[in-house]
Amino acid sequence: MSDYSVSAHEAFGPPVSVKKRGTFLESLHAWVVTVDHKRLGILYILYSTFFLLVAGAEALLMRLQLAYPHNQLLSPQVYNRFFTMHGTTMVFLVGMPFLFGFGNYIVPLQIGARDMAFPRLNAFSFWLTAFGGLLLYYSFLGGGGLYGVGNAPDVGWFAYAPLTARSFSPGHATDYWALALIVSGFGTLGTAVNIIATIVSMRCKGMTLMRMPLFTWLFLVVSMLTLVTITPLTAAQFMLLIDRYLGGHFFDTQAGGSSLVWIHFFWIFGHPEVYVLVMPAFAIANEVIPVFCRKAIFGYPAMVAASVGIMFVSLGVWAHHMFTVGMTSVSNAFFTLSTMLVGVPTGIKIFNWIATLWGGRIRFTTPMLFCIGFLFQFLIAGLTGIMLSVSPWDWQLHNSYFVIAHFHYVLVGAVVFCIFAALYFWYPKATGKLMDETLGKWHFWLFTIGFHITFDTMHFLGLLGMPRSIYTYQPDRGWNFLNLIVSIGGVIQGIAVLIFAFNFVRSYFRGKIAGDDPWDAWTLEWTTSSPPPAYNFEQTPEVHSRRPLWDLKHPDDPDWEYEA
Amino acid sequence: MSLKAPLFAQGKTPSTLAPASTAAHQIFDLSIFVVTITGAIFLAVGGLLATALYKFRARRSDPMIEPAQIYGSTQIELAWTVVPILIVVVLFLTTARIIFAIQDAPKPPGALDVTAIGHQFWWEFRYPKYGIVTANELHIPVSPELAPKPTFLKLTSADVNHSFWIPQLAGKTDLIANHVNTMWLAPQKSGLFLGQCAQFCGSQHAMMLLRVYVDTPEQFDAWIKNQQRSGRQDAQVAAGRKVFETQACMNCHAVAGTAAAGRFGPDLTHLMSRATLASGAMDNTPENLRQWIKAPDTFKQSALMPAMQLNDEQLDQVTAYLLTLK
Ligand code: HEM
Ligand SMILES: [Cu+2]
Numbered sequence: 056m057s058d059y060s061v062s063a064h065e066a067f068g069p070p071v072s073v074k075k076r077g078t079f080l081e082s083l084h085a086w087v088v089t090v091d092h093k094r095l096g097i098l099y100i101l102y103s104t105f106f107l108l109v110a111g112a113e114a115l116l117m118r119l120q121l122a123y124p125h126n127q128l129l130s131p132q133v134y135n136r137f138f139t140m141h142g143t144t145m146v147f148l149v150g151m152p153f154l155f156g157f158g159n160y161i162v163p164l165q166i167g168a169r170d171m172a173f174p175r176l177n178a179f180s181f182w183l184t185a186f187g188g189l190l191l192y193y194s195f196l197g198g199g200g201l202y203g204v205g206n207a208p209d210v211g212w213f214a215y216a217p218l219t220a221r222s223f224s225p226g227h228a229t230d231y232w233a234l235a236l237i238v239s240g241f242g243t244l245g246t247a248v249n250i251i252a253t254i255v256s257m258r259c260k261g262m263t264l265m266r267m268p269l270f271t272w273l274f275l276v277v278s279m280l281t282l283v284t285i286t287p288l289t290a291a292q293f294m295l296l297i298d299r300y301l302g303g304h305f306f307d308t309q310a311g312g313s314s315l316v317w318i319h320f321f322w323i324f325g326h327p328e329v330y331v332l333v334m335p336a337f338a339i340a341n342e343v344i345p346v347f348c349r350k351a352i353f354g355y356p357a358m359v360a361a362s363v364g365i366m367f368v369s370l371g372v373w374a375h376h377m378f379t380v381g382m383t384s385v386s387n388a389f390f391t392l393s394t395m396l397v398g399v400p401t402g403i404k405i406f407n408w409i410a411t412l413w414g415g416r417i418r419f420t421t422p423m424l425f426c427i428g429f430l431f432q433f434l435i436a437g438l439t440g441i442m443l444s445v446s447p448w449d450w451q452l453h454n455s456y457f458v459i460a461h462f463h464y465v466l467v468g469a470v471v472f473c474i475f476a477a478l479y480f481w482y483p484k485a486t487g488k489l490m491d492e493t494l495g496k497w498h499f500w501l502f503t504i505g506f507h508i509t510f511d512t513m514h515f516l517g518l519l520g521m522p523r524s525i526y527t528y529q530p531d532r533g534w535n536f537l538n539l540i541v542s543i544g545g546v547i548q549g550i551a552v553l554i555f556a557f558n559f560v561r562s563y564f565r566g567k568i569a570g571d572d573p574w575d576a577w578t579l580e581w582t583t584s585s586p587p588p589a590y591n592f593e594q595t596p597e598v599h600s601r602r603p604l605w606d607l608k609h610p611d612d613p614d615w616e617y618e619a
Numbered sequence: 620m621s622l623k624a625p626l627f628a629q630g631k632t633p634s635t636l637a638p639a640s641t642a643a644h645q646i647f648d649l650s651i652f653v654v655t656i657t658g659a660i661f662l663a664v665g666g667l668l669a670t671a672l673y674k675f676r677a678r679r680s681d682p683m684i685e686p687a688q689i690y691g692s693t694q695i696e697l698a699w700t701v702v703p704i705l706i707v708v709v710l711f712l713t714t715a716r717i718i719f720a721i722q723d724a725p726k727p728p729g730a731l732d733v734t735a736i737g738h739q740f741w742w743e744f745r746y747p748k749y750g751i752v753t754a755n756e757l758h759i760p761v762s763p764e765l766a767p768k769p770t771f772l773k774l775t776s777a778d779v780n781h782s783f784w785i786p787q788l789a790g791k792t793d794l795i796a797n798h799v800n801t802m803w804l805a806p807q808k809s810g811l812f813l814g815q816c817a818q819f820c821g822s823q824h825a826m827m828l829l830r831v832y833v834d835t836p837e838q839f840d841a842w843i844k845n846q847q848r849s850g851r852q853d854a855q856v857a858a859g860r861k862v863f864e865t866q867a868c869m870n871c872h873a874v875a876g877t878a879a880a881g882r883f884g885p886d887l888t889h890l891m892s893r894a895t896l897a898s899g900a901m902d903n904t905p906e907n908l909r910q911w912i913k914a915p916d917t918f919k920q921s922a923l924m925p926a927m928q929l930n931d932e933q934l935d936q937v938t939a940y941l942l943t944l945k
Contacts, residue, residue, distance in 0.1 A: 123695045131822050131920050211819045217796065218779040218821060221738075308796035314780055315798065348675065354691035379817075380793045381800035384722035394706045400699065404698045405664065412671040416686050419676070427672065434664055438657040441710070445653050447646045447717045450790020452634045454782065454817045474692060488917070520633030520786040521816045525825035532813070533632035609685075617690050 056256050085241045091589060092159050097485060098138035099156020102185055111145035111552060113137045118545035121538050124530040125270040126196035134210035140191070142212030143232065145466065146328065147239055148188045149372035153474055154335035155246045158274040162250060164580035165268050167598065169590040172252035180245035186302065187239025194231035198558025211524060213325065215329035216306030221299050230299065233292040241284045247278040260597040268601065269358055269577050273338035276362045277411035283370065288324035293318060318380060322373040330369040333465055334362065337404060338474035340426050343476050344408055346576045348415030351602065351614065354407045361400035368397050378446040379453050394444035401437055405430065420574075421495030425476035428503050432468025436461060439514070446550050454524075457517025463510045475555070483573050487585045488566030494558040502551035508544030512537050564601040633786040640788045641762070641805040642721050653776070656710065667813055685729050724803060726771055729777045731759065734773045735883045737781030737794035737816070739923055740823040741885055741898040751846045754885030756830045757900045760839040763803040769805035779821060785814035785831050806833040815899075822921040828899025845945070846889055849876030861938025862933045871924070874944065884924060891945040897922060
């Protein structure tokens with residue numbers, strides 16, 4: 056507890072000797088004005104964990120609505136708003152802020168820096184992102200003017216034109232949607248620039264690019280990818296607002312505009328966005344897996360090359376979301392090939408993780424369990440991704456529940472699982488306390504079981520012809536039983552997340568004291584105290600290999616002798 | 620209520636696993652090939668992963684020393700780069716063949732042309748050669764392998780994007796305003812096939828259902844003949860027709876052979892030849908019809924038809940009139 060009240064002062068300057076607790080208002084103020092990367096990281100994490108619960112509740116309500124046909128729990132409008140808000144929230148207010156917040160916390164520590172390159176920009180970015188989220192949720196109140204309570208956007212997170220034109224989406228809900236993403240997008244851009252600058256210019260002595268932890272490498276790659284993907288999204292949002300308010304005709308089909316222009320812009324952003332979300336998950340797995348099998352990562356240079364490869368290939372595959380819009384056969388074949396090619400660097404990663412495990416001493420701690428879940432689920436997601444890249448088959452599977460299953464295997468099975476792994480793994484660093492392992496294992500097993508019940512079943516619903524985005528279905532379609540199963544899985548996942556939330560809060564007050572390096576790990580963040588002091592290091596460290604703490608612990612057998 | 624309905628997939632399921640047309644069969648065969656390859660990969664890689672986890676789990680009895688550190692191996696890594704590339708080549712070549720076979724299939728002389736137009740939230744079908752306009756239920760002839768008679772669809776939209784999807788007959792194709800897409804159906808057996816709009820198109824996207832009747836040649840000819848007759852004029856229902864023509868129904872709906880030529884809503888010329896109302900939202904019964912005109916919201920909230928302000932007598936009359944539109 057008291058660890059934090061000390062750092063209330065740290066935001067303003069070097070550690071002060073006063074070890075007295077401030078009043079609540081003082082410490083609140085200190086959090087609001089902080090420019091310390093660790094505090095901002097924690098703010099991001101709390102912010103996105105809150106929205107995880109909100110968007111999770113929306114998902115649960117949707118699943119209850121679909122538990123049996125012709126259910127009337129949610130009206131069609133409310134259902135459509137929920138699925139729009141659920142998707143938008145999970146991508147923009149949960150996934151990205153969590154991962155960037157995490158990067159914010161860890162990257163400077165891992166490269167031996169005292170803060171981010173631009174601490175004030177860092178704070179500004181966080182508050183922009185937070186304001187974007189506020190704006191999006193304010194639409195529940197303000198979408199139809201303050202009086203039209205319950206008017207959140209209902210156009211899908213992909214918001215295809217011309218459904219978003221003023222003639223089809225009157226009121227302000229769609230405006231809130233566009234503005235919220237513009238604002239939080241600027242925040243994300245600021246963070247991306249900041250992370251790149253930090254990694255390029257703030258590494259400690261001896262940390263060459265090829266000695267950087269893979270976690271940091273992936274954040275470098277992801278930040279670069281973010282710069283080139285948020286830009287077209289922001290441009291598209293501005294075009295949409297110009298259409299809606301200034302009489303532009305980019306997407307307005309009634310005035311000769313084209314829906315396809317939106318679709319291209321959206322997916323030029325939207326596809327790489329998936330990699331923006333999943334590569335930080337790789338980053339987390341790259342730290343957790345080696346530590347809990349006690350081995351150096353296998354094939355470090357190949358892992359770096361594969362990440363950069365994925366970044367480039369991911370920019371050339373967006374039209375695999377468009378196999379049904381009527382492209383030529385040559386275009387369909389081209390995007391089939393480019394999409395399948397992503398499988399190669401991704402495969403290298405999976406093989407290298409398995410090779411890392413091979414010959415190790417594997418400890419099944421909670422963070423490791425979540426990473427193992429990630430490996431299996433990401434394998435499945437990759438293979439269903441290959442299926443979807445086969446464009447003739449995609450003509451069947453596109454916009455069906457099969458697609459929902461596929462991308463939830465990526466976004467939940469990989470990203471959320473790694474988010475949980477990261478929370479259990481670095482919680483002791485940030486709080487000085489360990490999270491409870493027994494509760495952690497309950498959380499893991501319930502969540503994993505619920506996850507597979509829900510999302511595996513959805514593959515079959517898709518094959519049986521159930522489209523996505525429908526608030527109800529006819530009872531004679533043969534989908535009833537499977538939908539009930541899916542909903543039950545959703546409830547199990549909900550219970551698991553509550554266990555996690557309980558553990559998360561309780562461990563803060565009651566958790567076991569962690570010490571500086573509870574997992575016997577190897578990267579620089581574990582050399583600092585838990586939680587780390589302001590400005591991280593009393594003396595900036597110097598490194599000679601990829602695993603500085605290994606060298607310290609094994610002076611007789613240091614790493615740098617072997618590194619390629 | 621609805622839990623009484625069959626639990627498992629049955630006859631009416633629009634399953635992609637029960638293909639009934641040339642293209643759907645090609646896609647199905649391709650999918651089996653892809654599943655075989657990806658399934659093998661899953662077993663191999665998943666098996667390797669499970670083995671690693673089992674074999675190298677830490678036991679309490681193990682000595683507390685670090686295992687041997689292995690930093691990589693160029694040969695092994697090269698192998699697992701090259702093998703996936705080969706698999707991709709095989710998958711791609713097989714896929715490309717099917718893409719070209721389906722998308723670039725030539726149009727035989729005997730093919731039927733139909734234009735499908737998506738509306739929020741219903742379907743319009745036009746048969747230019749026969750001068751027929753109908754809604755929500757598409758009739759096409761069966762296309763036996765020896766004497767193929769495929770149907771070539773031109774697809775477009777009157778408003779937002781929609782997507783035409785009858786899983787048993789073909790993959791989906793989007794309907795986009797200012798843009799014409801094409802697809803073809805060559806069903807090999809007759810019967811009713813279900814599908815629905817597959818691109819979110821607004822509040823009642825879920826109730827934009829679609830029925831395709833694949834008719835035998837005789838059935839199809841009979842259906843065409845019936846659709847070509849213009850609306851029946853029956854003295855007994857003149858009152859209802861008057862209501863239809865004076866109470867704004869005709870602003871949106873057309874009935875061939877009368878003054879009603881609205882195009883915003885479905886063509887009602889042969890309304891009674893259809894099994895459902897409002898794009899499958901309910902069965903086409905006299906009672907449902909009456910209820911729909913009075914309050915479309917009870918079946919299909921925010922459908923774009925307004926509740927018509929008719930008194931009971933007018934309602935009875937207009938319903939009686941509609942019932943004659945066979
Ligand atoms: C008393 C006058 C009217 C009558 C008797 C009438 C009758 C019907 C019927 C029977 C249907 C179902 C057609 C089918 O499923 O094949 C229908 C649907 C429809 N009507 Fe009307 N209608 C009337 C007025 C209007 C008006 C004034 C409008 C336009 C403002 C309109 C717009 C529509 C639309 C858009 C649909 C399709 C709804 C959907 O399936 O989503 N109707 N109408
Ligand atoms: Cu539609």
